[in-house]
Amino acid sequence: SVILGCILVFSAYKVALQEVDEILDTQMKYLAERTAEHPLKTVSSKFDFHKTYHEEDLFIDIWAYKDQAHLSHHLHLLVPPVEQAGFYSHKTAQGIVRTYVLPLKDYQIQVSQQERVREAFAWELAGSMFIPYLIILPFAIFALAAIIRRGLKPIDDFKNELKERDSEELTPIEVHDYPQELLPTIDEMNRLFERISKAQNEQKQFIADAAHELRIPVTALNLQTKILLSQFPEHESLQNLSKGLARIQHLVTQLLALAKQDVTLSMVEPTGYFQLNDVALNCVEQLVNLAMQKEIDLGFVRNEPIEMHSIEPTVHSIIFNLIDNAIKYTPHQGVINISVYTDQDHYA
Numbered sequence: 001s002v003i004l005g006c007i008l009v010f011s012a013y014k015v016a017l018q019e020v021d022e023i024l025d026t027q028m029k030y031l032a033e034r035t036a037e038h039p040l041k042t043v044s045s046k047f048d049f050h051k052t053y054h055e056e057d058l059f060i061d062i063w064a065y066k067d068q069a070h071l072s073h074h075l076h077l078l079v080p081p082v083e084q085a086g087f088y089s090h091k092t093a094q095g096i097v098r099t100y101v102l103p104l105k106d107y108q109i110q111v112s113q114q115e116r117v118r119e120a121f122a123w124e125l126a127g128s129m130f131i132p133y134l135i136i137l138p139f140a141i142f143a144l145a146a147i148i149r150r151g152l153k154p155i156d157d158f159k160n161e162l163k164e165r166d167s168e169e170l171t172p173i174e175v176h177d178y179p180q181e182l183l184p185t186i187d188e189m190n191r192l193f194e195r196i197s198k199a200q201n202e203q204k205q206f207i208a209d210a211a212h213e214l215r216i217p218v219t220a221l222n223l224q225t226k227i228l229l230s231q232f233p234e235h236e237s238l239q240n241l242s243k244g245l246a247r248i249q250h251l252v253t254q255l256l257a258l259a260k261q262d263v264t265l266s267m268v269e270p271t272g273y274f275q276l277n278d279v280a281l282n283c284v285e286q287l288v289n290l291a292m293q294k295e296i297d298l299g300f301v302r303n304e305p306i307e308m309h310s311i312e313p314t315v316h317s318i319i320f321n322l323i324d325n326a327i328k329y330t331p332h333q334g335v336i337n338i339s340v341y342t343d344q345d346h347y348a
Contacts, residue, residue: 012129017122020055021098024118025087028058028100028111032085035060040107042067045077047094055121059097059112066106079110089115154178158186170197211255218249250328254321276306276315277340283320284338287327295333298323302339 045059061078077092077099085102096115101108158178172190175183222245229238284298291298308315326336 009126009130012126013122016125016129017119020118020122020125024055024113025098025100028087028098028113031058031060032100032102032109032111035062035109036102036104040104040109042107045112047077053114053117055113055117057113057117061110061112062107064107077112079108081108154182158182170194170200207255211252214248214252215256218245218252221245222249247328271309271311273307273309274312274315276308277303279312279316280319280338280340283316283323286320287323290324291327291336294327294330296327296330297333297335298327299337300339301337302341304341306340306342 040062042064043060043062045061047059059077063078065081077094077097079088079090079099079101082088082101082103086100088099088101089096090099091097094114097112098115098118099110099112101110158173161173170193172193173186175186178186222242225238225242225245229235229242232238281300281303284300288298323336323338330336
């Protein structure tokens with residue numbers, strides 16, 4: 001990030017400034033000591049305000065204690081007499097100046113340099129240190145992205161495999177195509193698939209068993225009721241009982257059809273393309289006689305051609321049950337309108 005980059009550059013600058021101070025301080029001390037080895041005479045440095053100074057530029061001043069030159073220097077560059085040699089920082093007309101002072105018997109030698117020169121040199125060093133990194137950075141990011149993409153590819157493959165699975169597909173996921181890190185997750189998911197499959201099979205078996213167990217007694221009760229109705233056709237309670245048994249028998253028939261459909265699906269019946277409007281028309285043709293018995297007006301309001309990809313027998317069973325229930329619960333001489341079309345979201 002930008003903030004991290006700024007922190008790194010500033011840290012590099014502080015390190016470079018520390019190194020620059022150490023090197024230039026050593027140079028200033030060495031220059032002052034070498035100067036003291038020769039015969040001394042008064043020297044006054046000159047400062048040009050129009051010139052840009054660099055790290056190699058130093059100001060050398062030699063003044064005699066008897067002259068008291070430090071009191072009259074126009075730039076206030078000279079340090080008052082000191083007893084021990086050392087480095088001093090003080091403000092002058094040139095800004096903050098770092099000075100090495102070497103006191104002698106009659107003279108004081110001082111070598112000075114502007115602090116801003118050192119700071120500029122340190123920034124320059126810090127910038128030059130980061131130029132190679134800036135050149136390498138795009139290639140490093142590209143390589144890192146490739147490594148991350150390659151490392152995450154098994155996860156993407158795993159995600160795509162789950163995405164492409166059908167809602168009824170609960171077979172175990174093959175583990176030999178994935179790295180060791182994903183195996184615990186895949187094992188847990190396979191165990192989850194196994195539990196869901198077991199629960200679904202138990203549910204389907206219960207529905208099938210219940211439908212078969214109810215079919216015979218309900219059929220017998222319905223038959224006995226019809227016999228009684230033939231003897232007492234005007235008996236209102238028997239008529240209500242017959243209607244209730246007819247609904248129960250229809251429910252049992254639907255449960256048997258559902259159980260049979262589950263068996264068919266478990267055999268992995270292939271899906272295919274078919275015309276949904278043709279399926280709806282076929283269901284109407286099969287149930288039109290039942291609608292005529294109740295004098296129900298059964299017909300299409302819209303019947304647009306729609307191509308669908310699914311299991312055709314299953315869709316046929318669903319539409320047939322919908323129309324069949326509509327006929328059963330529509331009053332005598334009622335109207336049932338059927339529409340087959342796609343909406344603005346392309347849903348049929």
